[in-house]
Amino acid sequence: LQPPLNQSLLGKPLVEELQTPALILDLELFEKNLSEMAQHCQKHGIALRPHTKTHKSVAIAKLQLAAGAVGICCAKLGEAEIMGTAGIDSILLTSPVVAKAGMRRLMQLNEIVEELMVVVDDRANAEALNELARTSGAVVRIVLDLDPGLHRTGVLPGDSALALARFIHDADGLEFAGLQSYAGHLMHVESYAERRLKSHAVMDMLAEFQHRLGSMNIPCPLVTGGGTGTYDIDAERGVLTELQAGSYLFMDRQYNEVLDPGDHSLGFDTSLFVQMTVISAGSPGLATTDAGFKCFATDADSPLLVGTDIAARYFFFGDEQGGLSFDKQETIEIGSTLRAITPHCDPTFNLFDYVHAIRGDTLEAIWTIDARGCVA
Numbered sequence: 001l002q003p004p005l006n007q008s009l010l011g012k013p014l015v016e017e018l019q020t021p022a023l024i025l026d027l028e029l030f031e032k033n034l035s036e037m038a039q040h041c042q043k044h045g046i047a048l049r050p051h052t053k054t055h056k057s058v059a060i061a062k063l064q065l066a067a068g069a070v071g072i073c074c075a076k077l078g079e080a081e082i083m084g085t086a087g088i089d090s091i092l093l094t095s096p097v098v099a100k101a102g103m104r105r106l107m108q109l110n111e112i113v114e115e116l117m118v119v120v121d122d123r124a125n126a127e128a129l130n131e132l133a134r135t136s137g138a139v140v141r142i143v144l145d146l147d148p149g150l151h152r153t154g155v156l157p158g159d160s161a162l163a164l165a166r167f168i169h170d171a172d173g174l175e176f177a178g179l180q181s182y183a184g185h186l187m188h189v190e191s192y193a194e195r196r197l198k199s200h201a202v203m204d205m206l207a208e209f210q211h212r213l214g215s216m217n218i219p220c221p222l223v224t225g226g227g228t229g230t231y232d233i234d235a236e237r238g239v240l241t242e243l244q245a246g247s248y249l250f251m252d253r254q255y256n257e258v259l260d261p262g263d264h265s266l267g268f269d270t271s272l273f274v275q276m277t278v279i280s281a282g283s284p285g286l287a288t289t290d291a292g293f294k295c296f297a298t299d300a301d302s303p304l305l306v307g308t309d310i311a312a313r314y315f316f317f318g319d320e321q322g323g324l325s326f327d328k329q330e331t332i333e334i335g336s337t338l339r340a341i342t343p344h345c346d347p348t349f350n351l352f353d354y355v356h357a358i359r360g361d362t363l364e365a366i367w368t369i370d371a372r373g374c375v376a
């Protein structure tokens, strides 16, 4: 990894001079989001296990833990290895690990992370993990993944899921830690009433399943799931013991359009931006910046410009270029800097090596995005 380009600006009130494109984190807003979610969880008796797929950064994960999180979630084994090696001692892997080499890596990680948990949704996977654990004299903590209707991972909450729970509970090399159900398909449901109704239905499904486990004498101390789109609804039924929210730290255009502060007790602020520089402005009403497709995830809408003196709209103009369109009477100077709210924060964050943490105009820190990229 190349050292950060903007290192010489650390501690200086020269954010405008950052070499761009640069990922910018407004610390005041970030810290507000960080502590408000922690306080929300504390107030409602639910533990916070933030999903670090949002930022993949050890520095940020440690701030979440310092603010009261009980541990972290990781999507990929490679992310968990980086977080675990950095000393984070409670990690839930929210995707199954099924490849042989991956399962062997998991066993090694299990030796260094005090509380490592992994989801399972398949009997053969559970058997293979049990076999590996038994031969090395270890025990692997398993969270049974239940499908809330997203159909991405998880078993449907029927008899075969109960049989899988029974197997995990009884296996010598496994410990049944509890349940995960992540309703990703509900996070961006536009109507709050509909999102709430559907989320409650998932909670009721989980409560019913937990009840059935109880009648089979399988204790279920952990029920984990939820995200930023349902963070306030998730605690209402008292079923989830842990909230896995991630995007609340940064927010993005997608979430800003869904989370209406009128519906929610907290309004999370957008703390994450991409800063770019105007590199060309030859045509009336048009300018070109140095941030194109490679600087933003493109699965959602386009980036939203903030803080410009004139009304300008960002459009993708190429791999390395963004376009600005504005009134032909107006001008945007070459060399001027602009910021945009990201359409979707997690996959955008993943595109950068570093994030620039700023307070006002001062570059306070540059944090490495340690597990960035397509990690296996």
Ligand SMILES: Cc1ncc(COP(=O)(O)O)c(C=O)c1O
Binding pocket: 051, 054, 073, 094, 182, 184, 187, 225, 226, 227, 228, 229, 244, 245, 246, 247, 248
């Ligand atoms: C399993 C799981 N849990 C939690 C989250 C966090 O969701 P959000 O970023 O919406 O808070 C995600 C995000 O996709 C996820 O995949």
